[in-house]
Amino acid sequence: MNNFSYTQAGSAKEATGIRKDKPQAAYIAGGTTLLDLMKANLEEHPLLVDINVLPFKGLEQTKDGLRIGALERMSDVGENALVKQQFPAISESLLLAASPQLRNMASIGGNILQRTRCGYFRDAAFPCNKRVPGSGCPAQQGDNHNLAILGVSEACIATSYPGDLSVALAAFDAVLTLENAKGKQRRVPITEFYLLPGKTPHIETVLEPGELIVSILVPAGAYTQRSTYLKVRERSSYAYALTSAAVGLDVQGGSIRSARVALGGVGAQPWRSREAEQILTGAPATEATFRAAAAAALRGAQPREHNRFKVELAQNTLVQALQKVAG
């Protein structure tokens, strides 16, 4: 870890101002991802700007849906009664992630910005196009057991976002509110927030330098209440998903009126599957429908040697999640 300075920003304006002057500085909230990256010398920042006192808090139901302040902690949001009742998939995605200690520290904004667990990215001894553009991607021929099969490129097959929350947010068309150094806010749907690797896997989101995540708005619908997050992993807790599915269904009289589907662990980004949703919408809530939707979601998968199992596993995960909410 490099030596760094630390300062606390009292306002968003102050925080973004510091970043404008020192582009290499980093914001720190819970620090659960950032410090790991710095300890491994994967990121070097001369200055950390503590944003914990910024007023990006709050958790409330507005007329547009659920508004979550970016500085809320994972544990608080996951355990919130409103979230549990109205948006179970979001609550479950948070409570199935990390460990209680990490969830108590980690912020929602930081969770959205966590970085891949690809072993080649996490060890500076390896080449990695995401870390050092143009250096290569040993994962293509190496340890790709838990890497992505959808949206991947020759340059990168990482699950760029390895976590859970953004999968649920992607399913529900969540919209991020961002604020830049000029104090100007803009809104970006989370499905447009993450970028596919293509030839530039080092550019992971549309976030501009210095821009802050202020809050997340999750529109409510019948499908948000009848939703779930199913996570498959190699041990019962404290493990990243091999595959996961965030689904929400509005079923009336055995027929699906609307559906929301996103997959985790398989995409280069949280993988919203409108293909699956198309098949589900208007169809009977049967296993045959779910299987057809799952097949559609994984069409176009490009597995490597050690992650072929994910094509089947992701489909089974999705089917099981849909069965659960269909009742």
Next chain:
Amino acid sequence: MDTEPAFFETNPKAGSVGQPLDRVDGRAKVTGQARYSAEFNSLPGLVHAVLKTSEVAKGRIQSIDTSLALKEPGVVAILTHQNLPQLAKTPNSPEGKKAIGAPMGFLPLTTDQVHYAGQPVAIVLANTLERAQHAAALVRVSIAAEKPLASYADPRAELFDPQKVQDGKTEGHTVRGNPKAAFAAAPVQLTHTYEHAINHHNPMEPGSTTAHWEAPDRVTVYESTQGVTRTQKALSAMLGLPTEQVRVVTKYLGGGFGCKGSTWPHTVLTVQAAKAVGRPVKLALTRPQMFTSMGHREDQTQTLKVGATKDGKLLALLHEKTSTTSPWDNYAEPNSRIINLLYNCPTFESTYQLARADVMTSTFMRAPGEAPGSFAIECSLDDLAYQLGIDPLEIRLRNYAEKDPSNGKPWSSKSLKQCYARGAELFGWSKRNPQAGATRDGRLLVGWGMATASYPVHNNQGTARVRLYADGHAVVQTGATDLGTGTYTVMTQVAADALWLTPDKIRFELGDTKLPTAPNSGGSVAAGTVSSSIYMAAQDVWQKLIKLATQDKKSPLYRAKAADVVVENGRMVLKANKAKGEDFATLMKRNETTDIEGTGNGKYGAGYESGLAAGPADSGHQDDMAGHSMHSFGVHFCEVKVDPDLGTVRVSRWVSVHAAGRILNAKTARSQIIGGSIFGIGNALMEGTFRDPNFARYTNSNLADYHVPVCADIPDMTVEFIEEHDPYINAMGVKGIGEISMVGVSAAVANAVFHATGKRIRSLPITPDKVLETKRVQA
């Protein structure tokens, strides 16, 4: 041997041995008073060391640029192969390696060669840990890299027959009878191949060393080691100092599992660094460095051929193992050992093949050989049972070995049948559905599996000193180490019983080369050897007291023959007239004797009789010591629930029943069996280190991505012991339980997975991808 030697009874009144006494060191540990080897921070002028390691697996160091790092504040020195003082001896030659007892025939920082990823190339020393870490990041190492070879699986790998394995300790070829002919003629033939991922020990406490040169030729090393004596021997050989000028101290150890059983390079490098800068130096390995600094369980494939009769009786066992070793050493854990003796089989053969790769040497890891070997034999026996329609427990009884088949000797004791019976009863095995893949709990498949466990009783030497004071307390000392499993506690109990005191009157000290030597705490030897040493030392004290009494005119025992005096209820009394006698305090006070010292050694039993007991710094002999073959036995029963669509396997019930001689403490013993079983469940279901085939470097060297079980993976576990008196093994009749607890565990899990799914997975760990793949392929 025709007559059984006397079996020492412990003090029934004090009643301490065997009881679930709470850990005597528990309070010190939870309050932070217990100091581990990286916690001697008050040494004057202490310097923090950080290892800079090689990113590549093979190559030659071109240059090391330390200029930037040396300018940083607080940096004391940066040592490389160019400026580190030379050692008297290195393990780089076979003779040097043998003299040192080194686990690896190569010491980093002695040449410009890089032989494995993670090899130390520089030691950075600074006055704080953070400054040392920062400076290490600024050291620029330029290496002319060559393409490495990562494992035996690489098509370029050259396989060879090592003749001997486990670093020369075990024969690589064993043949009994004519196994090839017996297999060819067998009515039932099975040939199966088993694969094992690399496993890493990962104790909570990383490898750590604090080295303090108190004089130019005298050093004290606080070391996280399973054996202070072995470390002392290794360091004194390398440093060229008499052993008494190298003191090694290990008061507390945060787990070892075998990786702390040898003296690895970082230890001597720290000692050299301390010498070079003339200040105490402390090094604690980082978690990623734990994957490349203290060995691992090697990647391996085993093929087992089983020939049997149609009623399930074994006729032939042929075992082959192929595994990866380092550029210098022929290390392979001896899987065949357990296969040769677990069941009654008239013929047997084992062979080993190794391939050299650009990796560090693998090493012993909890039940080395027995753990993977039992996976092969116990899965194959399960296959045989299903193929012939015989209950898996019944087929084991049909092949029950009444004598050790590997050498024809009688067992010193064996209570496996009782273990089977009790385990089956506790588990409810009789209610088992004989059909595989036919039991459900909702959408989950339910499976039951079982497997036999066995582990040798290694016979080692150990010594102990007991000093009994007239005021009724005693100081008991031995140079053993406590891995954290309860040595402090059980030895306090043994000493209390042997001296007829209560445990609170015993001050037990260990972990220092200034104390009487004891063997490495490895191979499950500590409990048996150390307890016997203490027991014998206590007997020495009593004999001295009896002598004093019989020569004391004022003693009721004056002029009695020593042989006619016995100790009962803490009193020395005449065997013929137990009313006549006195207690030790009265005797000692009258004679103005403040204290009496006794010494004892634990090489009692078969090893003692044959004179073949191993020295304290060597690994012990495990069998054929005298007339008996010495092993502990047990059984694991396991229930799993498998999601057939998601491939997830969760253990839902667990029963272990073992017979391991005398159990010294019901609570710590139960904890140890639970811990070993969980260790085995990790091996079975999730542990595996991935070595990149092109870079020969690990991709998951951290505890987020190298999975060990979490609490949620483990159900309530039922553990019981069968009472067993073994008069042959050692004075206390203790076999040791550190390793048997994980033998057979992976097979019990795999057998349960088979019973649940009807599909056999022969590759560890059994992760969801393999469950799905096997379902697809075998469908």
